[in-house]
Amino acid sequence: MLTTIRYKPLNLARWLIWSSFALLLLAAPKLFTHGAALSLLSQIGTLMIFGLSFNMLLGQGGMLSFGHAVYSGLGAFFAIHAMNLASAGQIPVPLPLIPLIGGLAGMAFGILFGYVTTKKSGTTFSMITLGMVELVFACSLMFPKFFGGEGGISSNRVYGEALFGINFGPQIQVYYLIAVWLFISTVAMFAFTHTPLGRICNAVRDNPERAEFVGYNTQWVRYLTLIVSAFFAGVSGGLSAINFEIVTAENVSAVRSGAVLLFTFIGGIGFFFGPMIGAVIGVFLTVMLSDLTKAWQLYLGLFFILIVMFAPGGIASLIMLQLRVMAHGMLRRIALPLLKVSLSCVLAFCGLVMLIEMLYQRSLEQAGEPVLHLLGLTLSVQSWQDWTLAMLVLLSGAAGFFFFSKPYMQVWSLVNTEIEEKIRRSQA
Numbered sequence: 494m495l496t497t498i499r500y501k502p503l504n505l506a507r508w509l510i511w512s513s514f515a516l517l518l519l520a521a522p523k524l525f526t527h528g529a530a531l532s533l534l535s536q537i538g539t540l541m542i543f544g545l546s547f548n549m550l551l552g553q554g555g556m557l558s559f560g561h562a563v564y565s566g567l568g569a570f571f572a573i574h575a576m577n578l579a580s581a582g583q584i585p586v587p588l589p590l591i592p593l594i595g596g597l598a599g600m601a602f603g604i605l606f607g608y609v610t611t612k613k614s615g616t617t618f619s620m621i622t623l624g625m626v627e628l629v630f631a632c633s634l635m636f637p638k639f640f641g642g643e644g645g646i647s648s649n650r651v652y653g654e655a656l657f658g659i660n661f662g663p664q665i666q667v668y669y670l671i672a673v674w675l676f677i678s679t680v681a682m683f684a685f686t687h688t689p690l691g692r693i694c695n696a697v698r699d700n701p702e703r704a705e706f707v708g709y710n711t712q713w714v715r716y717l718t719l720i721v722s723a724f725f726a727g728v729s730g731g732l733s734a735i736n737f738e739i740v741t742a743e744n745v746s747a748v749r750s751g752a753v754l755l756f757t758f759i760g761g762i763g764f765f766f767g768p769m770i771g772a773v774i775g776v777f778l779t780v781m782l783s784d785l786t787k788a789w790q791l792y793l794g795l796f797f798i799l800i801v802m803f804a805p806g807g808i809a810s811l812i813m814l815q816l817r818v819m820a821h822g823m824l825r826r827i828a829l830p831l832l833k834v835s836l837s838c839v840l841a842f843c844g845l846v847m848l849i850e851m852l853y854q855r856s857l858e859q860a861g862e863p864v865l866h867l868l869g870l871t872l873s874v875q876s877w878q879d880w881t882l883a884m885l886v887l888l889s890g891a892a893g894f895f896f897f898s899k900p901y902m903q904v905w906s907l908v909n910t911e912i913e914e915k916i917r918r919s920q921a
Contacts, residue, residue, distance in 0.1 A: 569727075576650065600727060844886030
């Protein structure tokens with residue numbers, strides 16, 4: 494009997510990327526040593542899992558859901574109840590496995606709700622999911638015994654005997670627990686994209702009529718994908734319950750569903766790592782920026798509008814486009830025009846920030862001081878010179894952008910045309 498031995502080369506690039514990701518998770522607490530850094534890193538980790546699970550629906554399946562927080566929120570509630578039962582000695586579940594309880598709960602509700610929501614696609618699917626999240630949010634106030642009413646359900650993550658001195662009391666131990674689950678979940682969700690279900694999910698997104706013509710049931714493809722997505726959303730909810738030790742009705746609200754949609758789109762729904770970038774930006778805009786300015790929601794809205802207008806593929810698309818130019822050795826040709834456009838944008842942004850902060854300070858002038866310190870400057874809302882300075886900075890940046898953007902787009906178009914021609918010749 495003859496056996497055929499086939500050589501399959503090792504994908505060194507993939508091993509390098511995943512190894513670098515694991516090392517980054519390990520070294521992150523050493524790289525960011527600020528007082529609240531561990532808390533922020535933990536929030537980023539849970540939001541990354543949540544965003545990746547949402548992108549399984551939107552990016553891979555073309556299903557725009559307005560109710561994905563249902564699965565993460567209900568997973569969080571089941572996880573925190575499991576923590577309370579485990580601390581009382583009623584169930585033998587160690588804390589590292591609590592996210593699995595949340596994942597299974599999310600999957601169960603994915604089976605229940607998904608069968609209804611995935612019967613339709615497109616706008617109808619979106620509206621059904623919006624109604625679903627409003628229904629669950631209303632139930633959270635109607636059943637206080639399970640949901641805890643307006644106060645929510647609280648717990649203590651430190652229970653049972655410590656193993657090797659690990660009791661998950663210190664935040665550093667919670668971070669590494671989240672990091673382990675983040676790495677496992679990311680690998681699993683990436684592997685899903687290469688399964689037959691993941692591949693046909695892309696086909697259903699691109700052309701559902703053709704997928705049905707070749708014999709696939711598109712409703713079942715959407716349904717199974719939603720179940721898998723709900724599981725990982727539940728895992729993120731369980732990790733959130735461990736991190737904050739409290740779960741409230743906000744976890745199952747439409748606001749939370751809208752937030753994950755916003756951050757995933759900002760990161761880039763067309764790329765697997767897009768939601769991970771969006772999670773970092775989302776935590777920065779909602780947590781860190783809110784400590785710096787009262788106008789953080791305005792900045793978030795403006796940033797989202799700019800992404801939709803100028804980079805609909807998200808931050809990930811901008812990164813990949815620049816890497817593509819760099820890979821073909823043409824980055825030097827666009828470096829100077831790109832630098833001019835970038836500096837103009839920074840100048841316009843500084844002027845805009847000055848105007849926004851001065852307007853906010855003026856609206857709060859009766860309750861505070863008419864002077865604010867911003868960008869190394871001391872500005873007074875009562876000084877017309879400072880208002881003029883802010884306006885001049887904004888107009889100078891805007892004028893520079895409109896003046897330099899046209900030459901940059903001409904060079905960019907020429908470079909990409911040459912790249913396409915080079916690729917076409919290499920394929921021929």
